[in-house]
Amino acid sequence: xxxxxxxxxxxxxxxxxxxxxxxxxxxxxxxxxxxxxxxxxxxxxxxxxxxxxxxxxxxxxxxxxxxxxxxxxxxxxxxxxxxxxxxxxxxxxxxxxxxxxxxxxxxxxxxxxxxxxxxxxxxxxxxxxxxxxxxxxxxxxxxxxxxxxxxxxxxxxxxxxxxxxxxxxxxxxxxxxxxxxxxxxxxxxxxxxxxxxxxxxxxxxxxxxxxxxxxxxxxxxxxxxxxxxxxxxxxxxxxxxxxxxxxxxxxxxxxxxxxxxxxxxxxxxxxxxxxxxxxxxxxxxxxxxxxxxxxxxxxxxxxxxxxxxxxxxx
Numbered sequence: 001x002x003x004x005x006x007x008x009x010x011x012x013x014x015x016x017x018x019x020x021x022x023x024x025x026x027x028x029x030x031x032x033x034x035x036x037x038x039x040x041x042x043x044x045x046x047x048x049x050x051x052x053x054x055x056x057x058x059x060x061x062x063x064x065x066x067x068x069x070x071x072x073x074x075x076x077x078x079x080x081x082x083x084x085x086x087x088x089x090x091x092x093x094x095x096x097x098x099x100x101x102x103x104x105x106x107x108x109x110x111x112x113x114x115x116x117x118x119x120x121x122x123x124x125x126x127x128x129x130x131x132x133x134x135x136x137x138x139x140x141x142x143x144x145x146x147x148x149x150x151x152x153x154x155x156x157x158x159x160x161x162x163x164x165x166x167x168x169x170x171x172x173x174x175x176x177x178x179x180x181x182x183x184x185x186x187x188x189x190x191x192x193x194x195x196x197x198x199x200x201x202x203x204x205x206x207x208x209x210x211x212x213x214x215x216x217x218x219x220x221x222x223x224x225x226x227x228x229x230x231x232x233x234x235x236x237x238x239x240x241x242x243x244x245x246x247x248x249x250x251x252x253x254x255x256x257x258x259x260x261x262x263x264x265x266x267x268x269x270x271x272x273x274x275x276x277x278x279x280x281x282x283x284x285x286x287x288x289x290x291x292x293x294x295x296x297x298x299x300x301x302x303x304x305x306x307x308x309x310x311x312x313x314x
Contacts, residue, residue, distance in 0.1 A: 003085075003116055004053035005032045005109075006044075006068060008060030012091030018105035021059050021087065028113045030057075038067035042075075049077040055312055056082040057112060059105050061090010062144075062288035069129055069309060070141040083124065083312040085112055092289045095143050098221045099125045099311035115314040126308035128220050130237060132287060133302040136295065141306060142287040144224070148215035148242075151284040151291065152193045153179050180253055183214070183242075196244035199281045203239075203274040211270060216241040218277065218303060228256070231263040234273060237305055241270040277303040 005025040008014065014021070022032045031051050033044045048056070058068050065086060072081060086093075086100030087108045093100070101108035115122055129141040146154070182193065196212045203209075218239045219230050231238045242249075246268035256265045263271060279301050285292040 001054040001116055002052065003030050003055040003057060003112070004048055004051050004082075005030050005057045005059060006041075006048075006064070007032060007034045008036060008064045008089065009034060010036050011060045011064065011089040013061070013087075013093065013105055014059060014089040016104075018059055018087070018089040020106045021089070021109050024106065024109055024113070025057070028117075035064075035067075038063075038071075041067055041071040045071055045075055045077050049079070052079070053082045055085055055116075057085045057087065057109070059087040059089040059109070061088075062092045062095050062142075063290045064090060065095045066140070066142040066288050066290065070139075072309075073129075073141055073306065074138070081309075083310045085312045094224060095221065095288065097227075098143075098223045099127055099313070101313050111314050120314060122312050122314040125311045125313065127222075127311060128235065128237075128308045129306040130218065130220060130287075131304040131306045132292065133304065134292075134294065135300055137293060140287055140292065143221050144217060144219045144288050145292075145303070146215065146217040146286045147279075147281060147283055148197050148199070148213055149193050149195075150215040150217060151286045153182060153215070154286055154289060156193070184250060184253065197281065197283050199241065199279065201239070201272070201280070202278040203272050204276055207272065207274075209241075209270065209272070211241055212244045213270075214242045214244045214246065220305070227260055229261040229263070231261070231271065231273065235305075235308075236273045236275055237277065237303060239270075239272045239274075239277065241272075243268050243270060275305050279303070 007022050025032050033048060035041060058065055086096040087105040088096040088100060089105040129143060130145055132140040194214055199213050199216060200210045218237050220237050222233045224230060230240060240262050248267050252265045252268055282298055285294060
């Protein structure tokens with residue numbers, strides 16, 4: 001297979017152990033493109049397309065992966081869409097944990113280069129991206145959309161955990177523990193992060209719901225932080241809503257952590273699956289940890305299921 005590399009040196013994982021990745025790739029004869037902002041992809045995609053890689057290695061975090069996937073699907077530059085190999089080079093690497101290569105970026109790349117040189121076939125995994133359509137602005141593609149208290153909790157975690165150097169699995173564990181602690185012991189009546197918000201949704205044009213909620217997320221990934229499963233693997237988007245008020249969250253969280261599966265937890269949670277969703281809400285959204293630009297006031301968005309991408313790992 002012909003391979004090429006997109007490298008984001010600003011990713012948290014790359015600042016620790018990914019600095020050698022571009023040199024390793026060049027030494028193996030791979031073309032390398034370095035980007036530090038999603039807007040730079042438009043300029044380099046034609047050159048990447050001319051290289052016609054069968055495998056596009058992405059060394060960055062979830063935001064970098066979303067930018068690459070969005071650019072691939074919004075351009076006709078590529079005659080044939082390449083497979084993607086994800087190195088965990090970011091501060092948050094939930095997508096890479098699910099479909100990418102494990103371990104430090106430099107060690108993961110070494111396995112890729114060895115497999116390419118020896119002709120090992122590797123494993124192909126398919127995941128459909130979420131297509132987020134807003135009332136204004138271009139479509140965005142990603143794999144995990146969160147709203148309600150989740151954007152506020154993630155911003156707090158980023159400030160108190162990631163900025164202090166806790167990234168990768170250690171950062172994921174701290175982020176999850178801080179979030180669960182806030183939900184379990186926070187004062188819902190006074191805590192501005194946990195204030196209830198209204199959410200109205202329509203699933204597949206039929207099933208409607210209207211709930212006062214604390215947070216919600218929608219994903220197509222099979223594994224989330226620390227291996228938690230949003231539901232049984234299925235070719236659909238899966239939504240989980242934490243109701244307000246919640247009463248049995250301690251028991252629900254204990255069951256969740258014991259079984260590592262969200263679909264094993266009921267009561268305070270609402271679960272929906274489908275191919276398309278319409279959401280009407282107030283507040284913020286994050287797509288794979290990155291804020292989504294939205295108009296002020298009530299917001300309407302549509303979510304569709306994209307054609308699956310092929311991820312390659314060894």
